[in-house]
Each structure stands twice: as structure tokens, then as C-alpha cells.
Amino acid sequence: SQTIHQWPATLVQPVGSPLSLECTVEGTSNPNLYWYRQAAGRGLQLLFYSVGIGQISSEVPQNLSASRPQDRQFILSSKKLLLSDSGFYLCAWSSGGHEQFFGPGTRLTVL
């Protein structure tokens, strides 16, 4: 069966510090991978998606970036965090059936 992992589970970072969130999927090959952000009072916002290694599409211009160094690994990064980057970050995967499956999330607080 397929499993999706995210770490860390929670993170508190100062403004201006770098960020690296990791997502890995087990039990499937060549999945589509997604990064979403869920902010208080707002719906889930798609940030990035990837259909293959090295292929990244950005949905929202901002100071975040994503990379996919391996087939089942998706990384969300920032060089300098802003207060507005606080939120709940969710990674998801899908395959041919288009149904999306989500990870447990990372709670990021920028102070």
C-alpha cells in the first residue's frame, strides 16, 4: 500500500531564516506530487505540483520554491521566510486515477 511522509511535523522559525520541508511517498512509482498551504480562514492553496523528476510548476508567485530530486521525493524551500509564510503545509500525491492522497502536514510558525 502507498504511504506518504512529511517532516518535520512542526517547525518554528524566525523571519529571514531558510526553510526546507520534505515529503516522500512509498509504494508507488512516478506519482504526481503537490505542495499545498492551508492558512487560517483560507482554503487550501496549491503552491507547486510536479509530474516528474525535475519538473516543477508554480501556481503562486512567492518566495517559496520546490524541487523534486528523486521520483518519490518533493522538497519545499525558502531562502528567507516571511511572517506571511506561516501556515499548515500539506504534501499530496496522485496517480492515474487522479484521486489525491495527503500527508500528515507540517505546521510552520514564522516569528
Next chain:
Amino acid sequence: KQEVTQIPAALSVPEGENLVLNCSFTDSAIYNLQWFRQDPGKGLTSLLLIQSSQREQTSGRLNASLDKSSGRSTLYIAASQPGDSATYLCAVESGAGSYQLTFGKGTKLSVIP
């Protein structure tokens, strides 16, 4: 641009009651619609996926319907239980092969014992 609306934002019902959650979308050219459940501080759990060619899907006490022409979907929960308390999210994938979901803001359900 696709917009998804869920009404009501919150709902409180006594245990055992049957209930309906509503989802509407502005662009009827969807590929599929997915219902999720989210517990506080947790990720999303996929409940049901309805393809655009389907009218409904069932899983246990859950039944989801889709009326593409009117831009509406409903999630029916039979014989509600306290364990059903969570936020329910509706999401649509617009366009074949886009794989990109547009989410509503959710309905927070509380089932009172």
C-alpha cells in the same frame, strides 16, 4: 477561474441524525470532484471521488452526488456519530489531465452525543 463554495461553514447535529453537506462550483467543466475529511491539526483523508461522468458514489454511511450542469455536489452522511465530527472539504479538478484541485473552505461538522 473555478470557485468552490461550501455552505454552511459550520453545522451541529445530534447523534443519529442524517445530514447533507453542500458544495457548489462555478465552472461546470470539471474532470472530477473529491470529498475529504480533515481532523484538527491533521492532513486530509480522501472520502469519495466522483468522476464527471458519474452521478454518485457510496462508501459505507457516506453518499456523494454530483450534478455537473447545476454545479453542485452533496455529501450525505447517514446515522451520524460523534466520530464523524471533523471539517469536510470539497475539491474539484477542472479540465482533463490538469490534476489541479480547487478547494472549498469546508464545513465544520459537530455531532453531539
